[in-house]
Amino acid sequence: MKTTKLFILLLGSILSASSCTAVKEFQKAALNDEDMKLSDSKIKVFDTNFQSYREGASGANGGKSGGGCGCN
């Protein structure tokens, strides 16, 4: 329950933050850096796959959340 409250607080912060002053296209040099992408790099697919098999928890990180066996 404590974690849920923390998440609600976090979401509220993002909601407020989305009203911040807009960053213009010419100001996005740092944000357009390949390592700043909000998705995982392609090579990380193996990490997320084995973690989804070896841990009861999975998802919300671009990894697979269903399908196949993974029972080995």
Place this chain on the structure above:
Amino acid sequence: MQLRILIICCLFIFSHFFNKIQAQNNINEISNLAPDTTKPELKQIEIDLLGSYYDQDGNNSPVTGGRGTENLQDITNNIIISIPYGKNIYSINIGQDFITSASTDNMDTDVSSDSKKDVRTHGDIGVTRKISKRKSYHVGAGFSSEYDVTSFSLNGGVALESKNRNSSLDVNAKIYTDYWLLYQPVEFRPGVDSTVLANFSGEEYHDSYGSSSGNNNRTSYNFSMSFAQILTKKLQVSFTTDFVYQKGLLHTPFHRVYFNDGIDVSNLNEIEVIKSNKLRKRELLPDSRMKIPLGFRFHYYINNVILFKFFYRYYYDDFGINANTYEIELPIRLSKAIAFYPFYRYHTQTASDYFAPFGTHDIGDEFYTSDYDLSAFNSNYLGLGFKYAPLFGIGRNEFSKKAIVKVKSLNLRYANYIRSNNLKANLFSLGLSFTVF
């Protein structure tokens, strides 16, 4: 109660973001209605060759009831091709896993039998189409096939960007359908009883995998939403959630569960326990499961040498698992071409309501498993990545005037995984990126 709060919050937040982005887009929508008469042309094709070697060992295999070797090696290779053509981007992803599992080998008592090896082949195709400057949709289909499971998937989604491109929203839906061959542990196969087992060498039932009748399919419905927001010139965050609902066969038919029957087998090895009279059943879990993971990413560009990337995930499911995952990565650039990626991940989870260790389940339990992936544990994952990506590529080859292949970058990655119940794993990954133009 907790589940309801989570769902209501997620729906509220995402509807707020959707309305905001939609309102901004509607203003300029009219300018995008004019028909595009430009002739579609093929752009730069991207090809990624990926491979990995995974090795694990532990002593809590669910095949032998939560006790016994979990030794496993997995060699994988993947090819990902992305072809931009006009307003479309076509993607193809094909790969194979070669698995050697000492644990699965204990499905029967014939050591080093066929059950020790498995090959998983998988493929996905998809197309993403840009329908305006800030809107695109994608559809795709996939399959995977391994020794005992064949899986098919369909997916589709929409991506929207706000007018100032500071916010974006991705909504995706995916359905997986898995078909299982219900291989059973050897002692559950027709014609095998305790008398036969006691004198069993294994060869007798080598070709009889005892495929049993019963529900052999599983369907997974996955609905995911991701909202990304630029906060400053150097900081962006995203919030992601997946709603996953699974129904059908959710247990693994060749996992054993030993019950508390008073018989002491602590001095026997796994094969001797299989041949003993210790009371056991095949794993049994409910036929539906709801999973709700919520993820948060925070990426900060400290300077042109170092970046700070943070990921947090809260996970809830109705099997009783609650989990928290924290991950930090610090990309460090030594030059314009060379970068290192040290990373650390900490995961902690509670046990499923249906989990109990070897020999401790009560015979009256409705559902039961001794799979330690569903137990309470924490894990530490530490590693280092390396990337070599010179501005003009590592090398190039001109096959013809119309086809030049450039080796764009090289990626190497190593990680070490340690679980509090002594499962240990190592993962080596390699990636080569090419462009064809």
